[in-house]
Amino acid sequence: MSQKNHPTSDPAMQALLKRLSPSIANSFTTEQLIALASIVGARGGRVHAIDVRTTIKLPFVPFSFYLVFLMGKNRRALNATEQCIAVFSMFLFIALNVIFLTCLIVVILYLIKSALGIDLISGYSTGLWDWFTTQ
Missing domain, CATH: 1.20.5 (Single alpha-helices involved in coiled-coils or other helix-helix interfaces)
Known part of the structure; x- marks a missing residue:
């Protein structure tokens, strides 16, 4: 597997592995990292109260659209x-x-x-x- 396609090149996976102790983070096999990457994926490990992600395929259109609707508590500091x-x-x-x-x-x-x-x-x-x- 090339370095570019390795699961640890994903920013979400890097953030996840940084939160673990180095001994645990280095103990994962490539297969385990791929499984973790599929779970974390584009969601980045964040949990939302409402999380709707779907793809819409319209007839007679050669491509599909994706729809993402997220709602949850704002954890950022307010200006x-x-x-x-x-x-x-x-x-x-x-x-x-x-x-x-x-x-x-x-x-x-x-x-x-x-x-x-x-x-x-x-x-x-x-x-x-x-x-x-x-x-």
Whole structure:
């Protein structure tokens, strides 16, 4: 096998072998390295939450297309702009959840008040209790 085609010439395999102790990395036979290279392959040993890789063959087209869809946690360090966006997004998410839960609690308390027959403002009704009892 030429040096160019040897499994250790693949960057993904080099990264894998660097993570092992030298005594273990040097103990693999060529056959074992080929098997490892087929497992690691183009994926580079990375694990994604969603990993879809397929080839699409269209009729009457002499070649095929490949489709790769990956999704997972971003493990890279964020730059200043990305950190600002992440903080704002988290703040917005929390604020919207607090608003939603507050509205839900107010509606539940109003329904409990109406079920108990407590009338805070005489002659005024939002109609929520009437709608709720007719459903």
